[in-house]
Each structure stands twice: as structure tokens, then as C-alpha cells.
Amino acid sequence: MSRSRLFLVGLSHKSAPIDVRERVALTGDALKDALAQLKGMDGVTEAFVVSTCNRVEVFIQAEGEAAARHFFTSRAEQAEEHLYAKQGPEAVRHLFRVASSLDSMVVGEQQILGQVKEAYGLASAAQAAGGFMSRLCNRAFATAKRVRTETGIGRGATSMSQVAVDLVEKIFGDLAGRAILLVGAGKMGALSAKALRVLGADTILVTNRSEERGRQLASQVEGTFRPWGELSQLLVEADVVIVSTGAPSFVITADMMRTAMKARRHRNICLIDLAVPRNVDPTCADLGDVYGYDVDDMEKVVSANHEARRGEAVRAEAIVESEVVAFTQEREARAALPVLATLRQRAEKIARAEAERTLASVGGKLDQKGRRSVEAMAQAIVNKLLHGPTARLKEAAASGDTALPGAAAALFGLDEQDQPARSGRGREGNGAARAAASSENAQ
Amino acid sequence: MSLTVLRLAAVLYVAAYLTYFARPRHVLAARIGAWFLAAAFAVHTASMGLGCKEVGGLEFFSLRGGFVLTGWTVAVAYLVVQRFYHLPAVGAFVTPLVLLILAPFLVGEGHQAEVAKATLQNPALTFHIFTAAAGVAMFAIAFGVALMYVLQEREVKGKRFGVLFSRLPPLQSLDTLTQRLVRLGFVIFTVALLLGAFTAKAVWKSAWSWDPQQITSLVIWLFYGGLVQLRHAGWHGRRYALLTMVGFALVIVTRVGLHAIPGLTIHTGSYSVGPQEGTQ
Numbered sequence A: 001m002s003r004s005r006l007f008l009v010g011l012s013h014k015s016a017p018i019d020v021r022e023r024v025a026l027t028g029d030a031l032k033d034a035l036a037q038l039k040g041m042d043g044v045t046e047a048f049v050v051s052t053c054n055r056v057e058v059f060i061q062a063e064g065e066a067a068a069r070h071f072f073t074s075r076a077e078q079a080e081e082h083l084y085a086k087q088g089p090e091a092v093r094h095l096f097r098v099a100s101s102l103d104s105m106v107v108g109e110q111q112i113l114g115q116v117k118e119a120y121g122l123a124s125a126a127q128a129a130g131g132f133m134s135r136l137c138n139r140a141f142a143t144a145k146r147v148r149t150e151t152g153i154g155r156g157a158t159s160m161s162q163v164a165v166d167l168v169e170k171i172f173g174d175l176a177g178r179a180i181l182l183v184g185a186g187k188m189g190a191l192s193a194k195a196l197r198v199l200g201a202d203t204i205l206v207t208n209r210s211e212e213r214g215r216q217l218a219s220q221v222e223g224t225f226r227p228w229g230e231l232s233q234l235l236v237e238a239d240v241v242i243v244s245t246g247a248p249s250f251v252i253t254a255d256m257m258r259t260a261m262k263a264r265r266h267r268n269i270c271l272i273d274l275a276v277p278r279n280v281d282p283t284c285a286d287l288g289d290v291y292g293y294d295v296d297d298m299e300k301v302v303s304a305n306h307e308a309r310r311g312e313a314v315r316a317e318a319i320v321e322s323e324v325v326a327f328t329q330e331r332e333a334r335a336a337l338p339v340l341a342t343l344r345q346r347a348e349k350i351a352r353a354e355a356e357r358t359l360a361s362v363g364g365k366l367d368q369k370g371r372r373s374v375e376a377m378a379q380a381i382v383n384k385l386l387h388g389p390t391a392r393l394k395e396a397a398a399s400g401d402t403a404l405p406g407a408a409a410a411l412f413g414l415d416e417q418d419q420p421a422r423s424g425r426g427r428e429g430n431g432a433a434r435a436a437a438s439s440e441n442a443q
Numbered sequence B: 001m002s003l004t005v006l007r008l009a010a011v012l013y014v015a016a017y018l019t020y021f022a023r024p025r026h027v028l029a030a031r032i033g034a035w036f037l038a039a040a041f042a043v044h045t046a047s048m049g050l051g052c053k054e055v056g057g058l059e060f061f062s063l064r065g066g067f068v069l070t071g072w073t074v075a076v077a078y079l080v081v082q083r084f085y086h087l088p089a090v091g092a093f094v095t096p097l098v099l100l101i102l103a104p105f106l107v108g109e110g111h112q113a114e115v116a117k118a119t120l121q122n123p124a125l126t127f128h129i130f131t132a133a134a135g136v137a138m139f140a141i142a143f144g145v146a147l148m149y150v151l152q153e154r155e156v157k158g159k160r161f162g163v164l165f166s167r168l169p170p171l172q173s174l175d176t177l178t179q180r181l182v183r184l185g186f187v188i189f190t191v192a193l194l195l196g197a198f199t200a201k202a203v204w205k206s207a208w209s210w211d212p213q214q215i216t217s218l219v220i221w222l223f224y225g226g227l228v229q230l231r232h233a234g235w236h237g238r239r240y241a242l243l244t245m246v247g248f249a250l251v252i253v254t255r256v257g258l259h260a261i262p263g264l265t266i267h268t269g270s271y272s273v274g275p276q277e278g279t280q
Helices: A018-024 A028-040 A066-073 A077-082 A089-099 A111-125 A131-150 A160-172 A187-199 A211-220 A228-237 A254-263 A282-286 A295-334 A336-365 A368-399 A403-411 A433-442 B002-022 B027-055 B063-084 B088-105 B123-157 B163-167 B171-203 B212-232 B237-260
Strands: A005-012 A046-051 A055-062 A084-087 A179-183 A203-207 A240-243 A269-273 A290-294
Touching (some): A028 A046, A046 A111, A066 A077, A084 A089, A089 A111, A160 A295, A179 A228, A203 A211, A254 A269, A254 A282, A282 A290, A368 A403, B002 B027, B027 B063, B063 B088, B088 B123, B123 B171, B123 B237, B171 B212, B171 B237
Parallel strands (some): A179 A203, A179 A240, A269 A290
Antiparallel strands (some): A005 A055, A005 A084, A046 A055
8 A cells, every 4th residue: 555645845045046946946837837747747646836036845745755856856957955855744844834934034024925825826726736735735824824913923124125114104104295315326225215115105306426327226216316416405305315325424414404404394304324334414313303214223123123033933933833733633633534444445345255155155045136135234234333433433533533543443453454544644635535545445 | 870880981991901002003902992992981971871860960060070071072082083093002092091081080979069950951051061071082182192102203213113113103193193183172172162151151140250260271272272373383293292292281280270279260169159259
């Protein structure tokens, strides 16, 4: 009897460099084809592939991991040395951790769950994922949801631009009807300006010493370029100012700010200085209605949030662990159904054999009707005898009891022969467990 | 009886406060908090109804009755406000405010004033009481929101991104809400003063008699009127929030102060006697 179980082979940002990852990563139709190919391979009953820019992981329900390994080596030979492989509960735990964003580059980021869901949807549409993968993935999603709601793992911004968004949001709420000013063409500045778009700013103004570079940046962030000479005027118009020039000294001085605040009639303004050395005089932040932050302030928030997330990750791991245990137990409970199938099959086999033996010795004296009666009697004895055990075992399967199927297997001596993987761990049924069990037994 | 029911309302207010404060940004917690508050409000209403039955409306003429009514209006005002501004964090500041207003009156019954029947039947008086309480309730909520602004401003400006930072709403929303509450409170309070003058004309025979209550009310009215004007002059933010808080402090100090000194004002005292005739 074959023992089919869950195998995982994969590589991620932790094990493989980007140039290996990009060679094995697949999306859309290419991934669908790959799934079909996997499913078609010998011994693979179900398959599911998570492919993002940070990881490519192949989950298969099979007798061995060879098919999953082949997925990688056929695409890039050098992938071999970066692969990790897990099976059984280890593989289940890995998937739960990935979905819960515990294995992500930025722990607690939210995208990964969506990506795993998408991956499952694709595998399901390609008919590569069946009953077992469905249960596995749904459990993974539920685990991820628990982790997100019960721990603070996703809380707090972990990038500078996200911190900028949080800060601005706490000052202005949203940016409808307000303007963002980008001073200088630094990369961080452009990133933050883009991130701030989620707050719905009406206009993005861009100014830069070099007009050419400034115009370039303006088209990049979908903003309007304004000449450098208008900076003082721009400070009056804009509500959020992001400064990242390469200048060695203050570009925005306290005096400039004082004049600007008067002209603004003291409307709030947020100055975010992303340049090192600083481009905004730190004393600007002492003025009323001016909220000024520099790289250090933002960095502090980022590292504090990282720290907090690490603490939450410990709690998240505990949740994952309990879910893995629960999932495995459930699977073991499902193993009660195959025990039942085996029991029935064996009893019927005995009944058939005994009927035949009887008929061989006395069958000559019986007519057609008599022969059929003997067969029916044998069948009836089996049915009556197994009626009780069948009901009990079904109950046990439903309530997650793993002891009874084990006891039944031992009592009826099912362990010794033709038993289709009573150790639930090894058995991962395809589709409804009973159908799977009977088909396996038929083999 | 009404006191027991009021105590029950207080317990429900505490429950609302705890749910609001525990997870102000949690959608479900906010909804539960709102339900607790609604329940507290309902029980509070029942308590006032029972009070009316027990003493026949006289209870509104004592400091106690006035405050119980004010707390009630604060609760209903917040319930209305939260329909339009989704800021459950405000609930974490408004519910303790209601409790603070009610707390001194949970201990005992307090004495009831003697009021002439004819006075009670004056409709202007009824409206005067309700509008005055509603106006003060608006000022009370404005106080709570302004306090939130000051705290949040300190976090944002001082780069302390702690527990309050993540829990409190954006400065802009708090600022806007403060201003609207002040303006609305001012309008209601204006009506209350006019109705008060009508009542005084009928009962005291003079719309304006330099009673300390009238003087302090005028000061408060001018103060909030000034606040409304300052907004048009561009005042906002921290200074505005602080002034809003000063305004409410003024309201509480004068109301409690006037009652602490017996005979200082005839307001809410015996309405059958003219002001010239002095005490009680």
C-alpha cells in the first residue's frame, strides 16, 4: 500500500538570491501549466504552488518529494543547492507560518496572505488542488487571520515612507484639498510622495535646483514642476513638505518658515526632512503649527515597530503551533474512515470466501435460489455484525477521536496487512475521505 | 428608586468607557461600546423619568437635577455625533466626562427646591432648562475633544509615538469637531439665555436683575461668542483647544460656585420670590 503524504520543496529570500528566485518564479498561465504538469506526474495526487517575488514553494501530496524537486531543477539547475524540503506536519507548519507572515522579509506584512490565497485559487482552478489542499489552505488562512487579530504583528509602520504616511495622517486626517511639496530629487523623497498618494492629496508640487531633473521627477510622481526660486512661495501653498536634496546646509531656514507661517495664517504644515546632512533647520519644529521630523525621528519609529513586531511574533508562533496540532489531529480523526472501509472490505471478503466454500461442498444439492440465499445470509451476517462498529467509528471520526479507530484496527487485526495507512499522518485523502479510502483499497 | 436606576446607568457608562478605551480603533469594540452607551442612556432616561414621577419635575431645580440632565444631554449628543463623525476614541473621553458629571450625585438624594406651581407651568422655563443643559452638554463634549487635541498635539509635535498617538484621531478631525461643537453649543446656549430672560420677566418681573447667575451666564456666553469669532480670525489648534477647555472650566466653576454659597443667587431657588427680596 502506498503512503502518500504532504511534501514541500521551496526556496525563499532566506535561502536563495534574487537571480535564482526570478528564474523559477512563475505567474498566471505559466503557473497553471506548471501545476498541470506537476499534477500529471507519477504519484502526485494534489499540488499547490506559492510563487511570489520572495519565495517559490511547491506543496505536493505524493509518495515522495522528487516531483517537487524536479519543478525547480528543470527550470534552473543552480536552484538545487538553495532548496529546502519539509514533509508532514513540518510542511503544514511552514505553510501556516508563511500565510501568517512570520516567514516574510518584513514580518507581519499583509500582502503574503493575499498571495497565498491567490496561489490556492489558481491551483484550485487548474484542478491541481483537491480536498486535502483545500482543507490545508483554509486552515492556513484561518491561522493567518487569528494571528492578525490576536497579535499586534501587523501593527506599526516598518518603512520610512509608511511612517511618513502615518505621521501626516495623524496631523491632517486625509489630504483632500491639500498639496504635497517635494523639495529635491532624492529617491526617498519620491518614494514617500508616492506613498502619500493614498491620503488623497490633490496636488504634488516638485521643485529642484536642476530643472531638468526636477521635471523628470515631476512626471514620475505625476506632479507639477515649479522653479527653485519659488520655494518661499511654495512653502505657503503646500501642507506637507518632503525635503531630500543633496545640499550640505539648510535649504529651509527658521526665518523662511516664520515668514511662510505668517503668510499661511498659521495653517498647519508638516516638514519631513529625509536628507543627511539635514536640509531643514531643526528649530523650525519649535514654531507653532509646524510639525517637523527628520530621518532620525522616522528611523526611531521604524525600529521601535520592528522591535514590537518581534515580540508579537513569539505569540504568533504559539498560535501557529496550536493550529498545526489541531489540523494534524483532525486529519488523524479522518483516518477513522479508512479503518472502517478496510474493516468492511475484509469482512466482506471473508463472507464471500466462506459462502463460496460452503457452496463448493453442498452447492450441488441446491438450486439457483438456494445458492443466492447462502450468499445473502453471509452478507447479512456481516452487515448486522458491523452495524454497531460502523456507527461508533463514524461518530469518532466526526468528533475527532483518534483512539477508537486505533483500537478498532488493533482489535480486528487490521494493522498487519492491507491497511491503507492507519497512521493518519501518512494518509492524505483526496476528496471525500471515504471515496478516497475505497478507491485506495480497490488498488 | 430613581437613584438606584441612576447607579445602574453609571455602571453601564463605565462598561461603555472600558470598551471604548480598551480598543478605540477596533470596529467591533466601538460598536459594543456604542451599544453600552445607548443602554446606559436608556437607563439614565428611565431614572430621570422615575425622578419626575417621584418629585414632579422639581428635581430639575437643584444642582443635582441640572447635572443629571446635563450628563444625559452629553450622552445623547455623543450618540448623535458618532453617527456623523466616526471617532470612537472620542467616546473614551466623553463617557468618563458623563461619569464625572454624575458621580457626585450617585451618593444620595439631595434636597428638593420649593417651586411655585405657576412657575412650573411656564413653558419657557421648561425649554430654558433643556436648552441650558444641552448647551452645557455641547461645551462638555467640546472640552473632551479639546483635551484629546491637546494630548494628541503633544504626542505628534513632541515625536512621542506612544499609546495615545495610535489611539487618538488625527489633529485635524479633532480641531474641526471642537470648533463645530463650540459653535453649536453657543447657538443653543444663546437660546437658553433668551428663554431664561423670558422666564425671569414672568417670574422675577424683570428680564435682567443682575443676579450672579445671570452675570456669570453672560460672561460664559461672551466667552464662547469670542471663541466663535476667533475661529473666523484664523485661530485654531492648540490655543483654541486650550481656550475651549477654559470655557468649560468656567461653566463648571460658576455653576458649582454659585450653589456653594447659599443665597448668592435666587436662580433655581424659590421662584415665587422676587430678587429684591433676597435669600432662598
